[in-house]
Amino acid sequence: MMKDTPRFQIGRRGLITGAAGLGALSLLPRGLAAQEGPKRGGVLRMGIGGGSTTDDFDLRKLNDWVPVNQAYMVMNGLVEIDADNLAQPELFESWEAAPGAVDWTFKIRQGVTFHNGKTLTADDVIYSLNLHRGDSSSAARSVAAALKEVTKVSDSEIRITLESGNADLPYVLSDYHFLVVPEGFTDWANPIGTGPFRLESVEPGVRARFIRNEDYWKPGCANVDAVEVLVINDISARTSALMSGQVHAINSLDFKTVNLLGRNPNLEIVRSAGGQHFTFLMNCTLAPFSDVNVRQAIKYSVDREQLLQTALLGNGRIGNDQPIPSSDRFWNSELPQRPYDPDRAKFHLKEAGLDSLAVTLQASDAAFSGAVDAAAIYRTAAAAAGIDVTIKREPADGYWDNVWMKAPFCMSYWGGRPTADQMLTIAYQSTSAQNDSFWKNERFDSLLAEARALLEDEKRREIYWELQAMIHEDGGVMIPMFGDYLDGVSKKVQGVTPHPMFNLMGARMAEKVWLEA
Numbered sequence: 001m002m003k004d005t006p007r008f009q010i011g012r013r014g015l016i017t018g019a020a021g022l023g024a025l026s027l028l029p030r031g032l033a034a035q036e037g038p039k040r041g042g043v044l045r046m047g048i049g050g051g052s053t054t055d056d057f058d059l060r061k062l063n064d065w066v067p068v069n070q071a072y073m074v075m076n077g078l079v080e081i082d083a084d085n086l087a088q089p090e091l092f093e094s095w096e097a098a099p100g101a102v103d104w105t106f107k108i109r110q111g112v113t114f115h116n117g118k119t120l121t122a123d124d125v126i127y128s129l130n131l132h133r134g135d136s137s138s139a140a141r142s143v144a145a146a147l148k149e150v151t152k153v154s155d156s157e158i159r160i161t162l163e164s165g166n167a168d169l170p171y172v173l174s175d176y177h178f179l180v181v182p183e184g185f186t187d188w189a190n191p192i193g194t195g196p197f198r199l200e201s202v203e204p205g206v207r208a209r210f211i212r213n214e215d216y217w218k219p220g221c222a223n224v225d226a227v228e229v230l231v232i233n234d235i236s237a238r239t240s241a242l243m244s245g246q247v248h249a250i251n252s253l254d255f256k257t258v259n260l261l262g263r264n265p266n267l268e269i270v271r272s273a274g275g276q277h278f279t280f281l282m283n284c285t286l287a288p289f290s291d292v293n294v295r296q297a298i299k300y301s302v303d304r305e306q307l308l309q310t311a312l313l314g315n316g317r318i319g320n321d322q323p324i325p326s327s328d329r330f331w332n333s334e335l336p337q338r339p340y341d342p343d344r345a346k347f348h349l350k351e352a353g354l355d356s357l358a359v360t361l362q363a364s365d366a367a368f369s370g371a372v373d374a375a376a377i378y379r380t381a382a383a384a385a386g387i388d389v390t391i392k393r394e395p396a397d398g399y400w401d402n403v404w405m406k407a408p409f410c411m412s413y414w415g416g417r418p419t420a421d422q423m424l425t426i427a428y429q430s431t432s433a434q435n436d437s438f439w440k441n442e443r444f445d446s447l448l449a450e451a452r453a454l455l456e457d458e459k460r461r462e463i464y465w466e467l468q469a470m471i472h473e474d475g476g477v478m479i480p481m482f483g484d485y486l487d488g489v490s491k492k493v494q495g496v497t498p499h500p501m502f503n504l505m506g507a508r509m510a511e512k513v514w515l516e517a
Helices: 012-016 065-074 122-130 235-243 255-262 292-300 304-311 342-351 371-383 420-428 442-452 457-474 503-507
Strands: 043-048 079-081 087-089 092-097 103-108 147-154 157-162 197-203 207-212 226-231 267-272 277-282 316-318 357-363 387-393 409-414 477-483 485-490
Touching (some): 065 226, 235 485, 255 267, 255 485, 277 292, 304 371, 357 371, 371 387
Antiparallel strands (some): 147 157, 316 477
8 A cells, every 4th residue: 555656757649639538447446357347335434634624626726635525525627647657537538739838639538426416517617617717716717827718619529728838738627626526506505516426414614415427327336335524624533543443544643652653453444645845935025024134044943853753753855945846847957946044044034034934833733733833843943044034823613714815924834736737836926815825926827837838858857957946046935845645544445555645545545445344
């Protein structure tokens, strides 16, 4: 179960033309062909951290583990990222791009019905994409802005014309915001999708229950009769629920208890190395973080190795203040690693006209397991650089609504994205609704647009390397470490595999697994 994520490799044709369709085996967890096959029945109970009383199923607002996992239980995406970080057709059955990758044709899977009996057509897909386009409040608005035109060719085919070429468009459309609902749908408290389960009941931030969609179109999936989700934001309570058998699976293990859980003969630790990284966000529009020298001082005042070994107990890799992981083909391998250097931090403070700096860091374990401990470790390291850090501990409930993108200095995380372009666009393009450091750089935006339109990997690599260097030097995010995704799962749950995109098999565990009799 535990292995490193394979380095992303895909040929140009794989980028341009999608598979004609998915056979039964390609929809199942890897290695299933050699097994007896999934068994139906039982109730899967999941304890998931990352939920709030403000959660609903509005695709435009999905922003944390519970709503994303629950959305995938009810709805399908257009494109699925598989366990090897490759784009696979989902509600799109196939795709093809014209030369230049500006004009794309997508065929829509036939024979798929919504929970209300409506047949999936191009109108539903176009409506769902348009939720994020134009004058939209969607967190994916900046990504969808690249879609210049979305037009219906027939009931089973659409054409997308981009503002500029993008060879990675299928990967872009795998974003979890781009799930599909019926044309005209607006009742986000009572979602309707084509997914493996139907919502039976929900109490936001507390619990939800889903029952199997008996007409689900994917063979070998939707194996359990029902899924019960308990929102357990406290990691200690979540771990206890798993060990006592109250739930079958939990996400985001406490790094300090991984080894203990691994010795339990009834449990399995699922480790997935990918692009998950933990961040200290500085709002670049507010003093003192509007000064690049202050941002540099913050970045030099963190002991990354100590954080990795103490907060994560080594379950990850050191970060370098840019978000692209070493597993990505466009990772800048020659970017010098920024060290812990209190004297260099003091130098930058003086360049900013400061002898010392006092800041308040708003922190919560909602950001990631051990975030508050990480804040305390950082406070000690920063003191040697003349930076006095006051930690304001925030409750997990409401953290993403009340603190993230509102506090001048706070903690957060990003799950990995399948391509460098997608990660850089969502979190760093100046027009992005999720640019959570409010960093704006015109040259960055221009180069990013240029890179995504190219089909030549060598030229793209050159540009992406420069973009990573720009974030490293000038950006408003201190990224001290990348962390493995760590889930705890009962051995009663079968069909579990690691996944480079998010916890719980890319947030699709409920769809894929089955329970032993």
